[in-house]
Amino acid sequence: MKEYLLKLFNEAANKIPELKEITLQFDVPKSEDHGDLSSNAAMMLSKKLKKNPREIAKLIIDSINIDNSVISKIEVAGPGFINFFFHPNFFSDVINHIVTEQDNFGRSDKFKGRKANVEFVSANPTGPLTVGHGRNAVVGDTVANLLEWIGYEVDREYYFNNAGRQMRVLGDSVRLRYLELLGEKIDFPEDYYQGEYIKDIARLLFDEHGDKLKDEDAEGIFKLTAEREIFKDIKKSLNKLNINHKIFFNENSLYEEGKIEQLLRTFEEKNLSYEKDGAVWLRLTELGKEQDKVIVKSTGEPTYRLPDIAYHITKFQRGYDLMVDLFGSDHNATYPDVLAGLQALGYDVSKVKVLIHQFVTITKDGEIVKMSTRKANYITLDELVDEVGKDVVRYFFNMRNITSHMNFDLTLAKKQSDENPVFYLQYAHARICSIIRTVSKENLVANYNNLHLLNSTEEIQLLKKLNLFKEEVLYAAENFETHRICTYLEELATLFHKFYTFRRILGSEKDIAEARLALVNAVKIVLKNGLSILGVSAPEQM
């Protein structure tokens, strides 16, 4: 629809040259009374032409050629909107596209041939994934899905840090628990990992090696075993949500391959770093930042900035056109330094898109569930998935804009009722499957030749919504907004349920019944495709 109008306006620009100077946009009005698409071009031109916008709108209308079989009505409304009403037959075409393309309907090739990397979760293997990681995991995977739907070839990547202090503490936590098992009296520091899983790993080592490890370093077998075992659990948790990273990139490899040293030398050669108080600093002030930051501590150990920059360089070297990083808001202070460093080295940081999601609060029975990692008092992602199921978890995390703090209502999520929006969508799909099963026994077959018979309000609204799916996917993907898909699907499901209530298939005249069956088939495909972007299943019956 938009393309069609764009073409008309570009033709009109021959008569009104100023039209070329503004970016044309067509919006779907909130109210149906305002047409199917609306243009604000006249208002944008009013200053330039020094004329009343309504007059300009009339001028524009006069200078475009209207095909009455496509556009049934054009009007000037309000302060100067031009409203376009499309002919009903125009909308039913979409059904043919949907049934032809099936599972691929909604995909576009706008970014075909381009490579994207989506880095998400990236939690260090120091403990099980929590509900907080869940939002990151689900949104990251869904963003990756969306990018695939608009043509990108996408690599899902998990970056983890196994070289720093955190992991040393982890190894030592296991070592102490191990010694405890051997009967030694230990003093377990408060800032060590308190969780039961540490004891499990210690138990594992004890069962396998007895007391032979009592003189081993924390950094050796203790740390390695902990990393291996915890990663096993992390991957299992992600698998339950159908999340599979293609690449697990670890920080150690950057050291092993000399990337860290190399980067340090480059900074030095370009005079972007200097030494002070025994540490190496990055000249961020010269890059417009507030203060210089340390990249190598006086102990000789790099801060996170150095490996992070080196890591992103590898992404550039791997040839991605788009690199998405998804972090929780606790990281919002770290990424600007990394980007500044990359930019100073001449990398095109506009290819890096950093997404920050806000935190998740869990409520149960109306009360906030308080969580503390240090005390190992948290709800794990695993527990959450086991309790409410994959579909609910994926839907709930996807349904909110990531810029908002989100409330995960455990009581609501567990309810298998109309209070839970996931079921509303799945129910619509199951209902359609049921209709198709029942109706096929009556010798009715979908017929795609009489779609003009779909002319009731309920049918036309449904058709219009189907027409918007592809655009909606594109918009959601380009803006990295997964919740858009949820909103769209809920609106589609609502329109379907209304259609179901007022327009029957059985009992209608055969031509109408068969056209409606075609419509219902199309709705089913779009619901299923939308749910598959979200990673939510589309059950055939409920």
Add this chain to the structure above:
RNA sequence: GCGCCCGUAGCUCAAUCGGAUAGAGCAUCAGCCUUCUAAGCUGAGGGUUAGUGGUUCGAGUCCACUCGGGCGUACCA
């Protein structure tokens, strides 16, 4: 103190780079199942978009300030 995010109906949230009368779901109230799934549908009530100024044809959206909440502000990540 400073930086980022947020503040919309009783609750949870939408609102397409600034568009027309701010919309859904839940909750509350009143209705609809002898025919394709009632996990559904119809209707009603519910708002000074935290506040005050500003920018303009037009502001929930942009700017300034104030209030309130979250996360940061390390030679932790």
